[in-house]
Amino acid sequence: MRRGAFARLWWASAASSWGDWITFFATLALADRIGGSTAVLVPLVSRIIPSLLLGSLAGVLADRFDRKWTMVASDVGRAVVVLWLVLANDLVTIAVISSILEILTMVRQPAREAAVPTLVDTEQLVKANSFSAAAAYGTAPIGAATWSGVAALYALVGSLGPIDRAPDLAFVLDSVTFLVSGAIVATIAIPKPTLADTSGAPDRAGRDWSQPLRDMVEGFAFVTRTRTVRRVVFGMAVALFGGSALLPLGQSFASTVLRGGDTGFGVLVTALGVGVGVGLMGV
Numbered sequence: 359m360r361r362g363a364f365a366r367l368w369w370a371s372a373a374s375s376w377g378d379w380i381t382f383f384a385t386l387a388l389a390d391r392i393g394g395s396t397a398v399l400v401p402l403v404s405r406i407i408p409s410l411l412l413g414s415l416a417g418v419l420a421d422r423f424d425r426k427w428t429m430v431a432s433d434v435g436r437a438v439v440v441l442w443l444v445l446a447n448d449l450v451t452i453a454v455i456s457s458i459l460e461i462l463t464m465v466r467q468p469a470r471e472a473a474v475p476t477l478v479d480t481e482q483l484v485k486a487n488s489f490s491a492a493a494a495y496g497t498a499p500i501g502a503a504t505w506s507g508v509a510a511l512y513a514l515v516g517s518l519g520p521i522d523r524a525p526d527l528a529f530v531l532d533s534v535t536f537l538v539s540g541a542i543v544a545t546i547a548i549p550k551p552t553l554a555d556t557s558g559a560p561d562r563a564g565r566d567w568s569q570p571l572r573d574m575v576e577g578f579a580f581v582t583r584t585r586t587v588r589r590v591v592f593g594m595a596v597a598l599f600g601g602s603a604l605l606p607l608g609q610s611f612a613s614t615v616l617r618g619g620d621t622g623f624g625v626l627v628t629a630l631g632v633g634v635g636v637g638l639m640g641v
């Protein structure tokens with residue numbers, strides 16, 4: 359797993375997630391600068407709504423199209439779209455671009471998840487999925503630290519042509535990470551999906567767009583009737599609810615109370631990530 363196709367996919371995903379987190383924190387800072395403390399909800403809601411409305415559809419698309427080129431197209435698309443944030447001067451533009459970025463991310467994620475089982479042996483699948491999750495979420499504090507570093511760098515060097523705000527420099531860096539991710543994925547040989555081409559299956563079976571909804575209903579029913587799973591899910595929901603409060607409140611707290619400027623929130627999230635990592639190692 360340390361070499362070969364899965365390793366390249368992991369590095370691509372790590373680069374993609376790293377850049378995505380950089381843009382996430384930079385977008386919060388930009389929204390706060392444009393509209394004040396309550397404006398940070400705009401990029402947050404803009405990323406949540408597409409996931410709620412189109413999450414199941416993204417999984418269906420990943421099963422219908424070539425997974426490799428779906429990921430490449432998503433990375434290239436995000437590399438282009440994120441640069442438009444350099445020109446964003448109002449909250450509506452931020453909301454639209456953030457939504458498009460989230461949609462492209464949603465398309466990439468199930469394609470990556472579906473590709474992993476084709477690149478590793480069955481007995482290594484659990485470990486591979488754990489590594490993939492680490493690449494997706496473990497890069498959050500790294501992205502926050504990078505954003506703080508970018509903001510500090512901008513404070514030293516000032517404007518660079520059309521880049522006249524610290525978040526703009528972060529958006530350019532994010533575009534580069536997406537291009538790097540797409541270039542790496544393009545070198546990986548990933549088997550094409552065969553769901554729609556299964557011999558003996560009617561063509562209509564390969565186009566059952568209602569299946570994700572039925573799967574979601576079945577999963578919800580399983581959680582509600584299984585006591586142990588229900589407790590775990592409830593505990594996770596409470597923990598995530600409390601932790602997510604840091605996002606809308608942290609940016610304003612860091613800039614207005616701590617006087618940390620653009621770098622302050624990134625430092626807070628980095629410290630939180632380090633604390634979580636140390637806590638996990640101690641368990």
